[in-house]
Amino acid sequence: MAPRTDFPPVRACLFDMDGLLLDTEDIYTQCINVILKEHSQTRPELPWDVKAKLQGRPGPAATQILLEWADLKLTPEEYLARIVTLHQERFPTTRPLAGVPELLANLAKTQKHQQKPVHIALATSSHLANFKLKTDHLTELFSVFPDERRVLGDDQRLKPGRGKPLPDIFLLALDTINASLPEGEEPIKPEECLVFEDSVPGVEAGRRAGMRVIWCPHKELKALYAGREAEVLAGRTGEAGDVDMHQVGELDDGWGEYLASLEDFPYEKYGIVVPQ
Template sequence: MAPRTDFPPIRACLFDMDGLLLDTEDIYTLCINLILEKYGKSTLPWSIKAKLQGRPGPEANALFHEWAQLPVKESDYIEQLTALQKEHFKTAKPLPGVEKLLGDLGRTRWWDIKDEQGVRNGDKGESGGKKQQRVHIALATSSTTSNFMVKTSKWSELFSVFESHRRVLGDDKRIQPGRGKPLPDIYLLALKTINDSLNAGEKPITPEECLVFEDSVPGVEAGRRAGMRVVWCPHPMLKKEYEGREKEILAGRMGEAGDVDQHQLGEIDDGWAEYYPDLTNFPYEKYGIVVPPAEAELDAAMEVDTKDELVAEETKTTTT
């Protein structure tokens, strides 16, 4: 089929975290392999790891145990894995291009700031006479709250770009059990958190105005099922594992959720999803995104906004 080319500009970017923003996938593998080695098992192959990525913990653990057949109770395995993860997740760091991408998208807040006359910066025609708009962002990760805090402990300022009410984590009670990725619920909820907090009079954002950033195959399917555009930025070994099936992945047609709601899936070469080896030099113009100049960061209103978000996050952390 001919790929669609008449997409509206992106107004919201929704991000996975593990393996997409932070280099945690190799840490996950390290921790699992240490346990497998302890019980005389072979290391975790990418054919199995690919099925675990992006899924909620209970589902991923069930798939893992079906393959590993460890001689211990699942509860004992979880206890050992949790201890290893708490130790090693502290070393997680942003993947290439992430810091600039999040910084650029965060800077689009400047378009919404008004001057003393009440005129939005985005309405002043700074860019070719065209009105510009903020790109709202939200986090949608299968990581639980406790794991999120460990993984991001050294990167609180980087993650402050995600306002606390626009973070949907793996233990969010608003997502029903069994409705994690590859089903669309987490991304639809992430969009709802944005729409529920838009400025008065701002038109609600539709799914096709959203761009999902994912590294996992189940995550791509979740984004496609949500009716959103998708950027797939996988681990090189995952890309190698599925070599030749990239088009099926981008269409969300790898059967990760079985036969559930087939009408939600995309079509091969429909233009809704694309592969990128990493997030460096992201082509904003391709998605109708305009990033304000770097000088916008010097605007006093931007500095106050950032400080308010950091204070709010630190307060939340110390009281929970």
């Protein structure tokens, strides 16, 4: 189909965190591999085709997928206790990925543009404890996200079982923005939002929310989906199963874009004006 080109300017940017803002995906893999080497006779390392199914999902859903694949002789509680210990050791070393500090700083600058401010919110499947482990040493970087515009995986407003690839977390993030807009500013519509994601379930969640999406994946994930990029950008890889297909996009419809990194982001393409 012919891609849409008459989009309104972006008024809100909604960000995933793991693997998109922070270099946590390799740390997650390292931690899981430690457990596999300790407890699995047949699955010594986590391959990317399995890891791709874990990315972006809420913790309990990802754990269930992993335990079934690995056939570990661990209960979910035993696995959780071990993985938490490994996370506590390694997450305090996280660093922002290339281009992230500049992008967030530039979007924050738009708040000085009274006619074209771009609002931002965080929409991450990480629960509060893990969020703090990953970000307490990066408070300046995350200061651009007001507390009321941070939606975490254990947010009580999210219904159980409604995590990514379903759209709820991004729709809630937009609600937090609209609830805190300056007086007189019109509510932001989903098609005025730009979702930033690295995971395939996350892209599907953004598309199901009726939002435009930037897909900026790990190079190994991109290689795994070589030749299927159009499916990913349309949200048509079936991560949520064959349900509510009217919510996903069409191939090459112009609502999604792949970027190798967030460096040199094309602001003008999205109608974003960064004050000099």
